[in-house]
Amino acid sequence: MHARIIILVIIIATAGIAPLHAANTPVSSQKVPAKAQVCAGCHGPQGLGGGIYPRIAGQPTDYLQQQLRLFHSGARVNDFMQPVAKGLSDKDITELADYFSSIKASYEPSTRPISVAELAHGRELVTVGDWRDGAPACMRCHGPDLTGVAPGIPALVGQSPEYMLSRLQMFRDVNGGSLPLMVMSHASKGMSDADLQAVTGYIAHMKLGEHLEMVRPPQDATYQFVPQSPDNFEPPPDSAIPTGPEGDMIWHGLQIFEDTQHEAGRYVGDNLNCSSCHMDLGRRADSAPMWAAYVVYPKYRDKNKKVNTLEERIQGCFRYSMNGTPPAADNPEMVALVTYFHWLATGLPVGITPKGAGYPKLAPPTHPADIQRGAKVFADNCALCHGDDGQGHESRSEMVFPPVWGPKSFNWGAGMERISTAAGFIQANMPYGAGGTLSDQDAWDVAAFVVSHARPQDPRFNGSVEETRKQYHAQDSYYGRVIDDHLLGSPANHQ
Amino acid sequence: MHARIIILVIIIATAGIAPLHAANTPVSSQKVPAKAQVCAGCHGPQGLGGGIYPRIAGQPTDYLQQQLRLFHSGARVNDFMQPVAKGLSDKDITELADYFSSIKASYEPSTRPISVAELAHGRELVTVGDWRDGAPACMRCHGPDLTGVAPGIPALVGQSPEYMLSRLQMFRDVNGGSLPLMVMSHASKGMSDADLQAVTGYIAHMKLGEHLEMVRPPQDATYQFVPQSPDNFEPPPDSAIPTGPEGDMIWHGLQIFEDTQHEAGRYVGDNLNCSSCHMDLGRRADSAPMWAAYVVYPKYRDKNKKVNTLEERIQGCFRYSMNGTPPAADNPEMVALVTYFHWLATGLPVGITPKGAGYPKLAPPTHPADIQRGAKVFADNCALCHGDDGQGHESRSEMVFPPVWGPKSFNWGAGMERISTAAGFIQANMPYGAGGTLSDQDAWDVAAFVVSHARPQDPRFNGSVEETRKQYHAQDSYYGRVIDDHLLGSPANHQ
Numbered sequence: 009m010h011a012r013i014i015i016l017v018i019i020i021a022t023a024g025i026a027p028l029h030a031a032n033t034p035v036s037s038q039k040v041p042a043k044a045q046v047c048a049g050c051h052g053p054q055g056l057g058g059g060i061y062p063r064i065a066g067q068p069t070d071y072l073q074q075q076l077r078l079f080h081s082g083a084r085v086n087d088f089m090q091p092v093a094k095g096l097s098d099k100d101i102t103e104l105a106d107y108f109s110s111i112k113a114s115y116e117p118s119t120r121p122i123s124v125a126e127l128a129h130g131r132e133l134v135t136v137g138d139w140r141d142g143a144p145a146c147m148r149c150h151g152p153d154l155t156g157v158a159p160g161i162p163a164l165v166g167q168s169p170e171y172m173l174s175r176l177q178m179f180r181d182v183n184g185g186s187l188p189l190m191v192m193s194h195a196s197k198g199m200s201d202a203d204l205q206a207v208t209g210y211i212a213h214m215k216l217g218e219h220l221e222m223v224r225p226p227q228d229a230t231y232q233f234v235p236q237s238p239d240n241f242e243p244p245p246d247s248a249i250p251t252g253p254e255g256d257m258i259w260h261g262l263q264i265f266e267d268t269q270h271e272a273g274r275y276v277g278d279n280l281n282c283s284s285c286h287m288d289l290g291r292r293a294d295s296a297p298m299w300a301a302y303v304v305y306p307k308y309r310d311k312n313k314k315v316n317t318l319e320e321r322i323q324g325c326f327r328y329s330m331n332g333t334p335p336a337a338d339n340p341e342m343v344a345l346v347t348y349f350h351w352l353a354t355g356l357p358v359g360i361t362p363k364g365a366g367y368p369k370l371a372p373p374t375h376p377a378d379i380q381r382g383a384k385v386f387a388d389n390c391a392l393c394h395g396d397d398g399q400g401h402e403s404r405s406e407m408v409f410p411p412v413w414g415p416k417s418f419n420w421g422a423g424m425e426r427i428s429t430a431a432g433f434i435q436a437n438m439p440y441g442a443g444g445t446l447s448d449q450d451a452w453d454v455a456a457f458v459v460s461h462a463r464p465q466d467p468r469f470n471g472s473v474e475e476t477r478k479q480y481h482a483q484d485s486y487y488g489r490v491i492d493d494h495l496l497g498s499p500a501n502h503q
Numbered sequence: 504m505h506a507r508i509i510i511l512v513i514i515i516a517t518a519g520i521a522p523l524h525a526a527n528t529p530v531s532s533q534k535v536p537a538k539a540q541v542c543a544g545c546h547g548p549q550g551l552g553g554g555i556y557p558r559i560a561g562q563p564t565d566y567l568q569q570q571l572r573l574f575h576s577g578a579r580v581n582d583f584m585q586p587v588a589k590g591l592s593d594k595d596i597t598e599l600a601d602y603f604s605s606i607k608a609s610y611e612p613s614t615r616p617i618s619v620a621e622l623a624h625g626r627e628l629v630t631v632g633d634w635r636d637g638a639p640a641c642m643r644c645h646g647p648d649l650t651g652v653a654p655g656i657p658a659l660v661g662q663s664p665e666y667m668l669s670r671l672q673m674f675r676d677v678n679g680g681s682l683p684l685m686v687m688s689h690a691s692k693g694m695s696d697a698d699l700q701a702v703t704g705y706i707a708h709m710k711l712g713e714h715l716e717m718v719r720p721p722q723d724a725t726y727q728f729v730p731q732s733p734d735n736f737e738p739p740p741d742s743a744i745p746t747g748p749e750g751d752m753i754w755h756g757l758q759i760f761e762d763t764q765h766e767a768g769r770y771v772g773d774n775l776n777c778s779s780c781h782m783d784l785g786r787r788a789d790s791a792p793m794w795a796a797y798v799v800y801p802k803y804r805d806k807n808k809k810v811n812t813l814e815e816r817i818q819g820c821f822r823y824s825m826n827g828t829p830p831a832a833d834n835p836e837m838v839a840l841v842t843y844f845h846w847l848a849t850g851l852p853v854g855i856t857p858k859g860a861g862y863p864k865l866a867p868p869t870h871p872a873d874i875q876r877g878a879k880v881f882a883d884n885c886a887l888c889h890g891d892d893g894q895g896h897e898s899r900s901e902m903v904f905p906p907v908w909g910p911k912s913f914n915w916g917a918g919m920e921r922i923s924t925a926a927g928f929i930q931a932n933m934p935y936g937a938g939g940t941l942s943d944q945d946a947w948d949v950a951a952f953v954v955s956h957a958r959p960q961d962p963r964f965n966g967s968v969e970e971t972r973k974q975y976h977a978q979d980s981y982y983g984r985v986i987d988d989h990l991l992g993s994p995a996n997h998q
Contacts, residue, residue, distance in 0.1 A: 308747065343812055351854065
């Protein structure tokens with residue numbers, strides 16, 4: 009188990025009630041732009057916000073610029089902000105964003121009373137989410153301390169709860185739109201008023217810098233495991249994890265799955281976790297869920313021309329998708345993963361491929377998958393999180409959004425390098441939390457774009473790109489092809 | 504895979520029809536007893552039989568003696584034999600049995616036409632049995648070439664098919680009785696006339712010395728795997744094994760399970776197979792069936808105080824029950840076993856303990872389990888197969904009936920050394936093919952008798968019998984107890 013200590017701080021009544029504006033001594037190295045006084049009217053001189061006014065201090069520069077430009081253009085509708093933004097020049101926008109972003113201000117957690125149950129529910133939504141309602145965990149995008157992920161994802165910790173609540177209500181009421189509105193719209197769609205209160209209440213009670221991790225919920229001993237149909241399987245909730253050593257092992261497996269980088273880092277050679285390719289901690293149908301893998305293996309695989317046990321299949325993930333050195337079949341981390349998967353599959357019939365297994369197979373595209381069109385799809389739908397350069401983004405040196413090509417992404421032996429596999433995965437699961445929104449054609453195109461970039465060598469490389477291509481990448485792959493004057497898979501640009 | 508070649512010889516029309524009596528030149532080193540002429544009237548001068556008269560040539564001496572004594576006493580009813588046997592002295596019986604047993608005569612397989620389908624069905628019953636009807640394979644008791652197993656089990660190959668048929672019909676019609684009648688009564692109870700015809704027809708067409716093995720049946724591609732209830736699970740038939748490498752692996756696992764001695768011998772240190780403790784190749788409910796183990800593991804075990812994967816649990820069998828050196832978790836034999844178990848469990852829900860898992864837990868005995876009473880139960884119900892000395896019996900150097908104590912039986916670390924475990928196993932599964940016939944009290948008593956004998960040391964032995972007893976055998980075990988002046992588990996009598 010990773011050594012980080014999970015600290016759940018429940019601050020229900022701390023002494024002294026201080027208004028947000030005066031709670032701390034902001035520090036900025038930047039000169040105050042003249043136009044800052046316009047912002048100060050509502051957001052306060054240091055942009056700390058409060059009430060319905062959001063905290064803008066310390067938000068990522070690019071995020072602030074982007075929002076001001078959206079107000080300026082009218083794309084983001086707001087009666088207060090649109091007129092103000094209209095009066096700003098491009099230079100004003102850059103200066104204001106830089107200034108407010110540079111303000112380092114501490115933050116006093118809310119002292120408003122909140123019940124332990126509501127706090128726990130909020131924490132669950134923030135750290136685990138509720139994928140049955142389509143809601144990923146807040147921290148999956150806003151970072152493990154909710155301080156945002158530059159350049160595009162805003163901080164939530166320190167934000168005014170009233171503001172967050174009104175924004176979530178708005179997100180919940182809209183349908184679709186473009187990124188990131190569309191993602192937030194999907195994420196909040198299934199949330200009840202109580203959910204929104206719990207989420208914002210929990211965040212308001214967080215300490216700045218508090219590092220979030222999932223907390224093992226107390227066992228709900230009333231949960232009944234029953235046989236289920238493979239046609240619409242529902243894996244058990246975390247609260248069904250039993251107490252005792254078996255439950256400890258299940259939970260440990262879940263932690264490895266979530267944060268493979270830290271919990272099984274010596275077996276990982278890139279910046280991916282198991283959960284990078286398997287949404288909702290391996291629970292989500294059409295996201296190669298682990299309950300399906302559990303009942304399907306051992307199984308013959310054409311990839312290595314033999315019957316693979318579940319352990320061997322998992323080793324394949326470590327070797328290819330995580331570009332690492334796989335743990336042995338009876339290694340403790342492996343045992344924990346298998347124990348977790350076994351538990352996830354409780355009630356599912358053995359050996360009958362359930363609905364939602366693997367990634368969906370898309371019909372062949374109407375127009376052949378096109379890298380150039382894919383580049384546009386990527387810029388519009390993926391770059392916010394994965395970066396313009398596809399290298400993902402970190403928060404405080406921890407991977408939040410995985411790199412999708414390059415030296416720290418999956419290697420050429422991974423299933424995901426196949427255009428069809430990537431297209432199926434993307435269509436069903438991306439953008440994160442808004443799977444199913446891209447058209448099949450867009451998914452094919454963006455898949456082609458992503459997998460036509462350099463990435464680490466195929467561990468099965470036999471010394472010749474041409475031979476390796478013939479043997480393992482004869483079709484559905486860009487390995488061994490020349491794209492933009494680069495021979496993909498070439499040891500010369502071997503990452 | 505074991506290197507023995509499976510030869511299925513279908514002799515439907517060989518040239519030359521020779522009467523059984525004249526088919527060969529019998530050889531005996533024994534002087535012909537005077538009373539042999541009485542036998543010759545029906546069984547022929549060399550006891551080769553034919554028609555309704557059984558072949559007595561070459562049968563085990565003890566078996567012939569026993570039958571003559573049963574006729575003599577009237578316990579075995581037969582209008583011809585009872586008067587004849589009445590006239591025989593004890594010396595006559597010994598001489599006649601020795602003489603006819605000593606006759607080595609070859610045998611011409613039947614030339615009577617038989618359909619390929621009937622032959623295949625007969626072979627299936629002879630080599631696999633049909634446990635759904637309560638019928639174990641003939642070869643499990645009569646030996647892998649059906650030449651009988653001395654001292655008590657008669658040969659079937661060479662036997663007159665008419666005689667076999669009439670005996671099976673008789674067995675089928677009686678209820679209960681004592682061993683071995685009771686076992687044959689159970690085995691034949693569920694068999695149809697067609698089954699009996701197929702069995703006897705197949706045996707009549709066997710060559711003397713033909714070594715039987717299970718033959719993988721052609722795939723029945725119409726078999727539908729469907730979700731099943733854990734309350735009354737039925738594992739798939741062998742004919743549902745798919746073609747291709749996955750099916751090959753399943754079949755290989757089945758073979759290892761059946762004949763661990765040959766198929767995975769380097770991991771086995773005693774004379775047991777997986778199938779020695781798990782009836783019907785791991786299919787049978789209440790016989791620790793493998794489909795149940797598959798869905799239950801990984802699971803916490805108090806025995807080693809940790810979560811055990813299925814592989815680790817299987818390693819425990821090799822280490823303790825088979826007194827060997829377990830294969831690694833990813834060893835080919837292990838993979839084959841796990842693949843077989845996975846297939847056996849097809850349709851069974853994961854993680855929900857199914858009905859029939861493990862061995863039944865008997866209620867505590869009315870009278871404390873008693874070794875002396877158990878000795879009598881053993882002599883009456885177990886010794887025929889396992890031997891008066893509990894060392895089992897071989898046929899042509901192959902174990903047919905496993906030793907239940909002593910140097911070639913399971914060691915003191917096996918679950919079966921626990922009195923309660925052995926009692927539950929025995930009551931549900933012994934005598935072979937007639938499980939459920941012993942009273943609970945008899946099962947407790949005979950279990951106590953069996954596990955109160957010396958056997959190989961517990962691999963967890965820590966240097967002190969007393970300490971090992973305290974740590975692993977504090978109750979429900981004779982380890983560390985003095986029985987008949989022997990300290991069980993003592994390195995001095997460490998087998």
